[in-house]
Amino acid sequence: MECLIEVTDHGLYCAAGDFYIDPWRPVPRAIITHAHADHACRGCGRYLTTSDGLHVLRTRLGEAAVIDTLDYGRSIDVSGVRISLHPAGHLLGSAQIRLERQGRVEVVSGDYKTESDPTCQPFEPIRCHTFLTESTFGLPIYRWRPWSQEIEAINGWWQRNADEGFASVIFAYALGKAQRVLSGLNPAIGPIVTHGAVEALVRAYRATGVSLPPTRLASSWSRGDPALRRAIVLAPPSAQGSPWLNRFGAARTAFASGWMRIRGARRRRAVDRGFVVSDHADWPGLIGAIRATSAELILVTHGYAATLARWLNDQGQDARPLQTRYVGERPDDEVDEPEATLDDPPERDGP
Amino acid sequence: MKQFTALYVALNETNKTTVKVEALARYFAAASDEDAAWALYFLTGRRLRLAVPTKRLRGWAIEQAGLSEWLFGECYDAVGDLSETIALVLPPPERKQDRSLAAWVERIQELQVAESARQRQIVTEAWLSLDETDRFVWNKLLLGGFRVGVSQQLVLRGLAQAYRVEASQLAERLMGQWQPSAEAFRALVSPDPSDTRPHLRPYPFCLAHPLEGDAASLGQLDHWMAEWKWDGIRAQLVRRDRRMALWSRGEENLTERFPELDPLIARIPDGTVLDGELLPWLDDAPLPFTSLQTRINRKALTRSILRRVPVVFLAYDLIESGGIDVRDRPFRWRRDELERLILSCAVPVLRISPRVTAASWQDLASLRRSSRARGAEGLVLKHADSVYAAGRVRGVWWKWKVEPWTVDAVLTAAQRGSGRRASLYTDYTFSVWDNGQLVPLAKAYSGLSDDEIRQVDAWIRRHMREKFGPVRTVDPELVFELAFEGIQRSTRHKSGLAVRFPRILRWRRDKTADQADSLDAVRAMLSAQTHSDPSSTTGSTIREGRLFER
Numbered sequence: 001m002e003c004l005i006e007v008t009d010h011g012l013y014c015a016a017g018d019f020y021i022d023p024w025r026p027v028p029r030a031i032i033t034h035a036h037a038d039h040a041c042r043g044c045g046r047y048l049t050t051s052d053g054l055h056v057l058r059t060r061l062g063e064a065a066v067i068d069t070l071d072y073g074r075s076i077d078v079s080g081v082r083i084s085l086h087p088a089g090h091l092l093g094s095a096q097i098r099l100e101r102q103g104r105v106e107v108v109s110g111d112y113k114t115e116s117d118p119t120c121q122p123f124e125p126i127r128c129h130t131f132l133t134e135s136t137f138g139l140p141i142y143r144w145r146p147w148s149q150e151i152e153a154i155n156g157w158w159q160r161n162a163d164e165g166f167a168s169v170i171f172a173y174a175l176g177k178a179q180r181v182l183s184g185l186n187p188a189i190g191p192i193v194t195h196g197a198v199e200a201l202v203r204a205y206r207a208t209g210v211s212l213p214p215t216r217l218a219s220s221w222s223r224g225d226p227a228l229r230r231a232i233v234l235a236p237p238s239a240q241g242s243p244w245l246n247r248f249g250a251a252r253t254a255f256a257s258g259w260m261r262i263r264g265a266r267r268r269r270a271v272d273r274g275f276v277v278s279d280h281a282d283w284p285g286l287i288g289a290i291r292a293t294s295a296e297l298i299l300v301t302h303g304y305a306a307t308l309a310r311w312l313n314d315q316g317q318d319a320r321p322l323q324t325r326y327v328g329e330r331p332d333d334e335v336d337e338p339e340a341t342l343d344d345p346p347e348r349d350g351p
Numbered sequence: 352m353k354q355f356t357a358l359y360v361a362l363n364e365t366n367k368t369t370v371k372v373e374a375l376a377r378y379f380a381a382a383s384d385e386d387a388a389w390a391l392y393f394l395t396g397r398r399l400r401l402a403v404p405t406k407r408l409r410g411w412a413i414e415q416a417g418l419s420e421w422l423f424g425e426c427y428d429a430v431g432d433l434s435e436t437i438a439l440v441l442p443p444p445e446r447k448q449d450r451s452l453a454a455w456v457e458r459i460q461e462l463q464v465a466e467s468a469r470q471r472q473i474v475t476e477a478w479l480s481l482d483e484t485d486r487f488v489w490n491k492l493l494l495g496g497f498r499v500g501v502s503q504q505l506v507l508r509g510l511a512q513a514y515r516v517e518a519s520q521l522a523e524r525l526m527g528q529w530q531p532s533a534e535a536f537r538a539l540v541s542p543d544p545s546d547t548r549p550h551l552r553p554y555p556f557c558l559a560h561p562l563e564g565d566a567a568s569l570g571q572l573d574h575w576m577a578e579w580k581w582d583g584i585r586a587q588l589v590r591r592d593r594r595m596a597l598w599s600r601g602e603e604n605l606t607e608r609f610p611e612l613d614p615l616i617a618r619i620p621d622g623t624v625l626d627g628e629l630l631p632w633l634d635d636a637p638l639p640f641t642s643l644q645t646r647i648n649r650k651a652l653t654r655s656i657l658r659r660v661p662v663v664f665l666a667y668d669l670i671e672s673g674g675i676d677v678r679d680r681p682f683r684w685r686r687d688e689l690e691r692l693i694l695s696c697a698v699p700v701l702r703i704s705p706r707v708t709a710a711s712w713q714d715l716a717s718l719r720r721s722s723r724a725r726g727a728e729g730l731v732l733k734h735a736d737s738v739y740a741a742g743r744v745r746g747v748w749w750k751w752k753v754e755p756w757t758v759d760a761v762l763t764a765a766q767r768g769s770g771r772r773a774s775l776y777t778d779y780t781f782s783v784w785d786n787g788q789l790v791p792l793a794k795a796y797s798g799l800s801d802d803e804i805r806q807v808d809a810w811i812r813r814h815m816r817e818k819f820g821p822v823r824t825v826d827p828e829l830v831f832e833l834a835f836e837g838i839q840r841s842t843r844h845k846s847g848l849a850v851r852f853p854r855i856l857r858w859r860r861d862k863t864a865d866q867a868d869s870l871d872a873v874r875a876m877l878s879a880q881t882h883s884d885p886s887s888t889t890g891s892t893i894r895e896g897r898l899f900e901r
């Protein structure tokens with residue numbers, strides 16, 4: 001049985017169609033699952049992404065990049081390989097890539113989550129022969145509570161800080177997580193202030209038609225404005241500990257990440273609060289998504305690959321870990337985070 | 352339980368002392384007497400006897416969660432804490448029940464006498480009725496690992512604020528075998544005006560400043576008095592009203608931990624407070640601090656540990672004499688009085704910290720270099736006219752420590768940390784060269800900034816080689832400068848050497864692995880240490896107090 005996809009030193013490659021999916025080096029033709037830095041490499045000849053993902057990817061790659069788009073569910077034929085893109089629920093425009101050739105169907109999940117998220121299309125399970133899944137949070141300790149509860153906790157924290165005269169700074173990845181948190185904030189509590197790296201992508205979301213509460217760029221405030229004491233600030237993790245934060249005066253800080261589920265990770269972050277906000281599936285989400293594909297072969301990458309593959313084997317499922325270079329959301333080390341690739345240095349306000 | 356868990360979360364969420372005290376005060380003011388008693392019990396580091404072996408708990412958790420043994424192990428590796436791992440892998444509670452803290456403690460006490468089948472029932476019922484955070488806290492109480500990073504002093508400040516009783520009075524009432532109950536708690540916090548006995552409260556400690564730069568710049572040597580800087584536990588011995596108490600700098604009451612000092616109560620006159628150091632001391636010489644640590648970490652003081660690590664009180668200062676606070680008198684006066692007192696007590700567990708005399712600053716500096724051989728960390732210089740000030744007052748007392756030994760070593764293996772660093776590789780093994788091979792010399796955990804820890808962690812993940820249990824060997828590339836306080840021969844270590852207090856001084860990004868030090872260089876340090884060591888004579892010289900006549 002011949003697989004449509006193989007791993008080469010440039011990335012996931014489909015020889016039949018001569019294109020790559022999320023390559024980690026520049027290649028002539030790349031299908032992009034989503035715009036995070038570890039999936040959207042610069043310098044490729046042509047890109048294919050979803051129509052929803054165009055603005056976001058453009059913000060990341062710049063004006064010069066040649067980007068083709070395809071609506072979710074529509075398909076194109078490339079040298080006998082039928083390609084279609086399906087919602088992955090990870091962030092705006094994120095896609096699973098479905099490939100079909102001579103009756104054989106393979107799906108590359110990219111990053112995905114199965115939870116609800118008002119800023120993007122929900123994850124869509126696809127039946128296939130081979131499913132290439134991520135496993136960022138592939139351990140049973142990772143289980144998210146309903147989003148409504150988490151966002152309520154965030155608003156509650158913001159409200160309390162505002163009442164006590166503290167600004168609330170919440171560190172979240174500039175692409176995806178920041179917009180998801182933003183979508184649930186209650187603007188009645190106070191002003192919502194954005195870091196330049198976050199704002200650039202908020203604009204890309206709005207341009208795509210996602211409605212988000214009003215935001216105001218941090219650099220447009222005058223220092224010491226009393227309104228800032230009721231504000232919530234959305235900033236990328238790289239802003240933590242930087243002088244950029246001084247403008248908000250007395251502030252309480254929080255970090256939004258799936259890793260915040262572990263006490264050790266929360267404490268290591270040295271923030272006042274940790275909110276468990278993930279754009280990846282939790283353990284039940286991964287298991288559910290994998291089962292829904294009815295795939296014969298599961299290739300696991302991106303995180304706890306060996307663990308999840310072994311667990312699937314225990315359940316009698318053919319599953320193998322696959323070595324790739326996706327790093328995704330990591331408990332520490334901001335170096336690989338998407339905002340680091342923005343043209344604007346994180347300590348300055350962007351456009 | 353909810354209130355107590357909320358307190359636990361609040362204490363963990365902040366580093367600010369005032370906020371912690373506020374949270375404690377709020378809890379104590381709101382809790383029932385019975386709950387408050389138990390909260391105080393756990394917050395001050397007391398613990399219940401382990402009712403169920405951890406292995407059994409682990410097994411029940413694995414079954415309840417429907418996991419296999421290895422997967423639970425992976426989870427534990429990622430979390431680094433058994434109580435937390437169990438709390439996280441179990442399914443959400445089926446029927447939430449909120450009982451009081453005291454009621455949940457009762458369940459644990461019931462466990463202690465129950466049979467295995469009943470134990471299992473109690474534990475799983477608890478797990479299925481508590482939500483994640485409550486479950487975690489309950490597990491901690493059950494496993495005896497409840498720690499919140501607040502000192503007893505801080506807890507008592509919170510309690511004092513809630514009940515308007517002095518914290519030191521609370522500390523005194525808490526002494527001994529305090530049994531948590533509603534009655535005991537009421538008695539503890541009652542204002543009780545009839546209690547007029549003098550308190551056994553210590554004075555604020557006077558602390559020395561680190562001396563950087565030239566000692567000679569302090570002026571004339573005869574204005575200064577020097578002593579060794581001992582490496583033990585700084586303490587005040589308070590003897591008043593026919594009672595005696597021993598206090599650490601954290602105002603922890605240590606009296607019961609050092610029963611060998613009990614005879615002092617009959618020797619020291621009433622109305623006396625001594626400042627000094629608790630030192631492990633055997634055959635007229637101090638033992639390494641690590642042995643004291645071992646003793647302190649023991650739950651029970653067995654006869655054997657008391658015999659192997661006996662402790663003495665080495666007096667530095669006299670701060671209350673005949674019931675009078677003499678902190679304002681000049682140090683030379685206090686020192687004279689102290690010498691007289693120690694002599695008249697004539698009991699081996701009470702010694703005086705000997706004076707170190709020299710003809711010049713230069714001579715003193717060369718004496719200081721022999722500190723290690725004497726089991727000291729350096730010298731303390733006190734101005735002869737200095738008062739016993741509260742806290743760290745600049746310019747009167749100086750600590751003049753010896754520099755640590757340093758070595759450049761290669762990072763060869765790493766392991767995930769525990770507690771707050773469980774997700775990172777923070778426990779490192781360092782090696783030095785020996786005949787073209789790297790042999791492990793030391794393990795070190797501390798010394799890097801959080802940023803560097805993250806960078807090293809990221810590097811380690813990209814350069815792993817082999818897996819030995821939790822340990823990963825890594826490509827031998829990174830070089831770090833390590834500091835340590837001493838070297839000993841050791842048959843348990845592959846290098847044949849054991850270093851004491853190893854810590855990372857800095858990351859030598861400028862060096863490559865081949866430029867790291869060799870085992871021979873470290874051995875040379877050992878022989879240098881041995882040479883400067885007058886061995887057994889050290890102890891007796893110090894004891895007689897006639898020091899280093901030149």
Ligand SMILES: [Zn+2]
Nearest residue numbers: 034036111328
């Ligand atoms: Zn992603």
Ligand SMILES: [Zn+2]
Nearest residue numbers: 038111326328
């Ligand atoms: Zn990713």
